[in-house]
Amino acid sequence: MAPAITLAADAPTLSSANTGFMLICSALVMLMTPGLAFFYGGMVRVKSTLNMLMMSFISLGIVTILWVLYGFSLAFGTDSGSLIGWNSDWVGLSNIGLTELWDGYTIPVFVFLVFQLMFAIITPALISGALADRVKFSAWALFITLWVTIVYFPVAHWVWGAGGWAFELGVIDFAGGTAVHINAGAAALGVILVIGKRVGFKKDPMRPHSLPLVMLGAGLLWFGWFGFNAGSWLGNDDGVGALMFVNTQVATAAAMLAWLIYEKIRHGAFTTLGAASGAVAGLVAITPSGGAVSPLGAIAVGVIAGVLCAMAVGLKYKFGYDDSLDVVGVHLVGGVVGSLLIGFFASGKGQSEVQGLFYGGGLDQFWKQCAGVFAVLGYSLVVSAILAFLLDRTIGMRVPEDDEVAGIDQAEHAETAYDFSGAGGGAARSNVTGPVADSASKKVDA
Template sequence: MAPAITLAADAPTLSSANTGFMLICSALVMLMTPGLAFFYGGMVRVKSTLNMLMMSFISLGIVTVLWVLYGFSLAFGADSGSLIGWNSDWVGLSNIGLTQLWDGYTIPVFVFCVFQLMFAIITPALISGALADRVKFSAWALFITLWVTIVYFPVAHWVWGSGGWAFELGVIDFAGGTAVHINAGAAALGVILVIGRRVGFKKDPMRPHSLPLVMLGAGLLWFGWFGFNAGSWLGNDDGVGALMFVNTQVATAAAMLAWLAYEKIRHGAFTTLGAASGAVAGLVAITPSGGAVSPLGAIAVGAIAGVLCAMAVGLKYRFNYDDSLDVVGVHLVGGVAGSLLIGFFATGKGQSDAQGLFYGGGLDQFWKQCAGVFAVLGYSLVASAVLAFLLDRTIGMRVPEDDEVSGIDSAEHAETAYDFSGAGGGAARTTAAPAPAPVAGTAAKKVDA
């Protein structure tokens, strides 16, 4: 994703094919955020469905505006100390020519900008799955604003920005294993350690209310992920994007099968939730590694990630932290696995000539991957926990316990996802006196019964 260094004689010209391809990829990545909303929305109880959807959708609004104002400049502007970028000409996306090319590539700056915007949008949305049922919507919106500014924009520069320390070190992250998934997973862990567990954690049934909605969301994520991954080569001229496309499909399939096999051995059943979760685990793991490994390597990456993530989701019960929808178990663990496995399975024939241990490269690339992985993990974990602590001590992060029990949808949004009474409309759109108990709470009891 970072700009290449070219000689004047080799200066590229605008390619309408690559430009069109990248605009389509940008649209696919945008679709992933609504897909994530459905994926998460189906996994929560009825009384939290709308809140879960809104926690993803609000990121589309907040991050877009911040990206235009200063985010793009911070992430991809001229390097300062290998830690952050800045370009005053990009503030407000001003002084960018319509046909001005992204340095070293055949696509306009505007195209690169909007593609990267979609990554910035979905990353904080990923965090929301760990916080289901219990966070004030206003506090969540403010957290997104602060988090992308303090955590995501700098980390994106480290990993993809020209001059960023991880980029210069040679850390491989094709499409976001560190900058997106480890970043979001570590942030989720940091926040939930501060705000605590849901009421009834490990006591009350907290089953997904709509597995068909989960499967729909997983399907949209899988579909959009081809743009997420293949588009990250910023063109379609040399076959690397095609390799990434193939590896995305292969690793996702392998991870889904591995998760289901583990689930059958461990729990005695093949579940739809396991299939959806396994697919997402494979998508996460191949995101950093797919441009460096072969299709056979992609099978290995997917299968390993599928089993590791399936094992990891149960750790929250052992260690008593409430990762509501397994963001830590899938995105953090899957991102770490996919990033580190590059050090073993990189062939040297894909995006670069870096070779892993199994292809004669020794452990050099593995140690580089470790540096990137654990630096991003540590920074995001600590910074996110500090942000959550400050917000919790000032405006408060959690809704009142009564609102959490009765239903966060009614309390925060004055609506319910499903109208079981037949009256129609949300609470905010009716003149009738409110019922003694919120509809969402009643619905949740029926579903959990």
């Protein structure tokens, strides 16, 4: 067949509707990082709350600057060897026209790059949940800088960049099952194997200090995830984004219910933490698969992910690794499950005509998914462990044991999340004596 001739009149033109839609989606994905901060912040003990919040918030600053300087170019620039990209015109984002379109789409390059920036921001923030209570904030900031440069930017190119080996192989990752969730979960496992357990792990109670904060964070994540997933089609013209939106809701609901049922059978109660964790597990699993499966397939993905992730969170006690907030159990396992199930549940009526085993397509797509999943998992695990080892041997990754026991918030940030010093009036001051008490008394009297 002779190649098709593309006329100038047929070339994509800027769509204000798609541009506006994608800017809204970008804002929703940005909201997910503060949502993650609240989700994680409520799950830790009081003495670690601020540190947990800051470990997510600092990613907003560091990754944004790196993305402008070179990250976007490395992830989405001209391919080199199917492993990395580069475009010198994108360094500093100084040679991009205001109305210059992302190749093949109706949105400006600036819109595409800011949408992808939000993905780059939340991915290292996800890792932080595994490291709660024990990592120096300065070491964490340096780890983010090195990790996104050496791990995230190349992996994003593999999966989504034109010429990237996984992209060319045909690995399906609609919105980040491999590049975001498996990547972050494997990195978390690599780091915690190097830095070790929290003081008191499996001995002291380490219950969440604020379950309402956890639920608020989970709700913000669920809300923002619609932009994360539906926006990844980069437009709203053919219904695929709408399918992804529907499947996001369906799979999340199914996973939450499955987690709660498993929890009731296994532990005898329906917990709020289980509801929040189950919802996140469903969101993770549908992220790679939601554009390829039907709504019934999304239910199956959600149920399977909800049960398997609920089972996986207990592995840290069996195998002795301290994944503080279950990043491995939810994000790594959920990402693997969602990515591999494409090989079984892809309907051929969504983002592509690829069909999974249950739709008559055989196992061809499953093996492609395996290649993408285990390559990203292995690369991120090994490189992240090496980075953590080098940082630990040079500047040190962990805070001193006394600071960890007393509270990392005070040690690293000179603040506490909740200040009750004003509660109780005179009763609070009655325990303070000497010059400090006299000074405080004069200020109150004044």
